Structure formats: structure tokens, C-alpha cells
Amino acid sequence: MRSVLCARLSVTWSRLSCIGVLGGGGGGGGQQQRSISLFNSPSSSSNWSKVVSDAEKIVGYPTSFMSLRCLLSDELSNVAMHVRKLVGTKHPLLKTARGFVYDSKTNLQMRGLVVLLLSKAAGPSSHTASSDLLPQDMVSGIYPSQRHLAEITELIHTAFLVHRGIVDLKEWTNSDGPLKDMQFGNKMAVLSGDFLLANACTGLAQLNNTKVLELISSAIGDLVQGVYYENPAHLEENISLSGGIVSTATWEEQTFLSHGALLAKSCQAAMELAKHDKESQRLAFTYGKHLSLGHKLNSDLQPFVKNSTVEPVSFSLNAAPVVFHRQSVGQEMWHRQLQQVKGYRNQLDYSKLWAVIKSEKGVRSALDLCCHHGNKALEAIQAFPSSEARSALENIACAVTKF
Numbered sequence: 333m334r335s336v337l338c339a340r341l342s343v344t345w346s347r348l349s350c351i352g353v354l355g356g357g358g359g360g361g362g363q364q365q366r367s368i369s370l371f372n373s374p375s376s377s378s379n380w381s382k383v384v385s386d387a388e389k390i391v392g393y394p395t396s397f398m399s400l401r402c403l404l405s406d407e408l409s410n411v412a413m414h415v416r417k418l419v420g421t422k423h424p425l426l427k428t429a430r431g432f433v434y435d436s437k438t439n440l441q442m443r444g445l446v447v448l449l450l451s452k453a454a455g456p457s458s459h460t461a462s463s464d465l466l467p468q469d470m471v472s473g474i475y476p477s478q479r480h481l482a483e484i485t486e487l488i489h490t491a492f493l494v495h496r497g498i499v500d501l502k503e504w505t506n507s508d509g510p511l512k513d514m515q516f517g518n519k520m521a522v523l524s525g526d527f528l529l530a531n532a533c534t535g536l537a538q539l540n541n542t543k544v545l546e547l548i549s550s551a552i553g554d555l556v557q558g559v560y561y562e563n564p565a566h567l568e569e570n571i572s573l574s575g576g577i578v579s580t581a582t583w584e585e586q587t588f589l590s591h592g593a594l595l596a597k598s599c600q601a602a603m604e605l606a607k608h609d610k611e612s613q614r615l616a617f618t619y620g621k622h623l624s625l626g627h628k629l630n631s632d633l634q635p636f637v638k639n640s641t642v643e644p645v646s647f648s649l650n651a652a653p654v655v656f657h658r659q660s661v662g663q664e665m666w667h668r669q670l671q672q673v674k675g676y677r678n679q680l681d682y683s684k685l686w687a688v689i690k691s692e693k694g695v696r697s698a699l700d701l702c703c704h705h706g707n708k709a710l711e712a713i714q715a716f717p718s719s720e721a722r723s724a725l726e727n728i729a730c731a732v733t734k735f
Contacts, residue, residue: 383731384445387724391448392472443489443595444482446623446728447602450616451478453713453721457607465607473721477539477605484535484548485598491528492555492594497521544601551597558590562650580701583655584625592624611715618712619725626705626732628652629698635686636695637735646682652701657694699735706733 452473456465469475498521501514536545588596599620603613632651647654658666673684689695709729716722 379734380731383724383727384442387445387449387728390472390720390724391445391452391474443598444486446595446620446725447482447485447598448474448479449721449725449728450599450619450716451475451482451602451606453716453719453725454603454606454608454612454616455717455719457609457612475606477541478602480535480539481544481598481602481605484532484539485594487528487532487535488548488552488555489594491525491532494521494525494528496559539605541601541605543604547597547601547604551594554589554593554597558586558588558593561586562590578655578658580656580659580697583652587625587628587652588621591628592621595624596620615712615715619709619729622705622709622712623729623732626702626709626729629702629705630732630735633695633698633702633735636690637699647686652698653689653694655694656697656701657689657692660693660697703733706730 455473456470465475471479498518501511501518536548539545596617597620599616600613603616608616629652632648633653635647635651636653661669669685669688670680673681673688675681706729709732710726713722713725713729
């Protein structure tokens with residue numbers, strides 16, 4: 333079973349690596365910025381840090397240590413030695429690696445934390461009498477298999493981040509730096525991402541639960557599909573086919589694939605490991621889904637709502653305020669606005685485009701949708717018994733709607 337699982341997921345993930353190469357970042361200053369992480373700290377970083385710190389105390393230990401067994405292995409140590417050769421280059425893999433070590437404001441382990449909190453909030457199931465789950469096996473109210481699942485979730489997400497850092501060499505110019513550095517960085521990104529995924533595959537097999545295996549495998553497939561949808565070439569093709577307008581429902585569906593499926597299905601899998609009923613699994617999935625969408629909206633809104641006199645240099649044209657602005661003004665007006673803000677070498681002036689978008693309804697629509705998903709997450713968690721863990725999940729859902 334383990335070998336079949338690893339083979340299945342490796343094929344799926346290799347497709348993700350290829351998509352990363354075709355639609356990857358890098359390139360000159362005129363390219364749009366790509367967001368590679370869902371759980372970056374919101375604008376009120378001190379409040380968010382407190383919410384996370386309090387939640388980590390409830391589950392027993394800081395979730396940043398969850399993948400320590402993998403990260404301290406000899407194999408990854410060898411990869412890290414090679415990654416050091418990228419110091420001084422512009423390859424995005426270096427920025428991703430640096431974020432794990434130095435950036436305390438970036439909560440890269442939030443998915444695992446949410447999985448653990450939901451596991452504790454739900455507690456033991458009444459259906460465990462006929463299973464091999466014993467209450468005395470729980471540590472801080474969480475089964476070992478659920479902690480293992482949280483680690484697997486983080487490994488998959490980390491591998492996803494690393495693979496997303498693959499640079500599209502077709503768009504690389506001499507002014508961006510030596511091509512050989514980018515080629516070497518791409519090889520390291522593929523190697524290190526594949527290593528993390530292999531560890532996740534092994535961990536999944538060790539859980540010995542086919543339902544969980546199916547859930548997490550499908551989440552990886554969703555990630556692949558979501559990255560494809562975010563590819564700029566596909567984005568323009570999709571817009572053309574839809575008559576120039578991407579509906580809110582379409583945006584939510586595509587964003588869920590790339591930013592929400594892994595967390596939502598991991599939350600559902602945590603309930604399955606504890607033998608909870610289908611309704612509990614549905615509620616856990618719902619919480620993970622709406623929390624993810626709410627936080628993605630929060631992240632997309634940051635350049636447009638943060639209290640700063642300095643206008644952002646760039647932002648993603650896939651960001652929710654931009655998509656909703658495009659809806660409100662129509663395709664013809666959108667193309668006219670893009671032409672008006674183009675400058676040297678036909679590159680977009682993001683400061684001017686930012687001002688145009690901020691003056692219309694797109695930002696307000698994204699704010700309203702963010703609050704909607706935060707409220708939906710709060711609604712889903714109310715069905716679980718009142719506890720410290722549930723309160724922490726409520727605080728996290730509230731935090732994603734604060735700016």
C-alpha cells in the first residue's frame with residue numbers, strides 16, 4: 333500500500349513542478365507579484381501573534397517544531413548546503429528558505445495548528461468503543477495520529493511553497509542576473525520539494541487509513557489544478573471564454589483549490605482519524621474551507637487597506653480586489669485602464685493601477701466577502717463543545733476579518 337501511495341502522489345506532484353516552471357515567478361520588475369503563502373500575518377501583527385501563541389499553548393507545543401524530524405535529517409542537510417550557494421542571487425527559493433528561519437511574523441505552520449485545535453475541540457468520539465483508539469493514548473486531548481496528520485499537512489504545504497518558487501526561465505533576462513544561478517536554484521527547488529513530499533507520502537501510508545489517504549491525495553490534486561488556474565496564460569484564456577468577467581463564485585472555486593483544499597480536507601481527515609461521524613467531518617471541512625478563503629481575502633486586501641503613506645510597488649492581478657474591480661467596471665473599461673497606467677517598456681505602473689482600483693468598488697466587495705467567510709467559519713465551529721480549543725479557533729476566525 334505504501335509503495336502504491338508514494339507512486340500515486342509522486343506522479344501528481346511532478347505535474348505541479350511542471351506547472352511551477354511554466355507559470356513561475358522571477359523575472360523583471362514589471363511582473364505581477366505572486367503570493368506563495370496563505371497564512372502571512374495580518375496587518376495587526378501583534379494581535380495575530382497573540383492569537384497564535386495562545387493557540388499553540390492549548391495544543392501542547394509550538395507547531396513550528398512539527399516537522400523537525402524531517403528538517404533535521406541528513407538528506408535535507410545536504411540539500412541545505414547546496415541552497416547556500418544561492419546566497420546573493422535573486423532566486424525565490426532563497427527567500428522561502430529564509431522565511432522558515434528568520435521571519436517570525438510569517439506563520440508558515442498555521443495549517444497544522446488549526447488541525448490540532450480542531451482535533452482537541454472535537455475530543456474523543458462516542459464511536460471509538462469498537463476501534464483501537466484509547467483515551468489514554470491522547471496527549472493534550474489529541475491522538476498521536478492526529479498530530480502526525482498535522483505534520484503531514486505542513487510537509488505538503490511546504491513542498492508546495494518550494495515548488496512554487498521555480499522560476500520561468502523563458503522570461504528571465506540578463507538584467508535579472510546570471511542564468512546559471514536560476515537553473516541551479518530550480519534544480520534545488522525541485523529536489524527539496526520532492527524530498528518533503530516523499531516524507532509526507534511515507535507518513536500518510538503509516539496512518540493506515542484509506543479514507544484519510546483519499547482525502548489528502550485529492551487535496552494534492554486540487555493544489556495542482558489550483559496552480560494551473562493561477563497561471564497567467566490560463567487566467568487570460570478563462571477571462572476571454574467568460575466574456576471578460578470572472579464571477580465571485582468562480583473566483584471562490586479556483587481559490588479554494590489552491591489555497592483552501594489542503595486545510596479543509598486535513599480538518600476533515602482529523603475527524604476521520606478520531607472516528608467522528610459524517611456531520612462532524614462536514615463541519616470541520618466547512619470551518620477549514622471558510623477560514624482559508626477568509627484569510628486569502630485578508631492577504632489580498634493588505635496592499636489596499638494597510639495604513640501606510642507608501643503605495644505598494646506591485647500586487648497580483650489575481651488578487652480579489654482586482655478581480656472584483658474588473659467585475660464592476662467591465663472588460664472594456666478594464667483594458668482601457670490598463671493601457672492608461674502602462675509606462676516605460678509597456679510595463680504596468682502598479683502605483684497608478686493601485687489608485688484606480690482603490691477608488692472603485694472592488695476593495696469594498698472583497699472586504700464584505702472576507703467578513704462573510706469569517707462568519708461562516710465561526711458558524712461551523714459553534715457545533716463543537718465549548719472549550720479552550722474552540723475559543724482559539726473562534727479567535728483565529730475573527731482575526732482574519734481584522735485589518
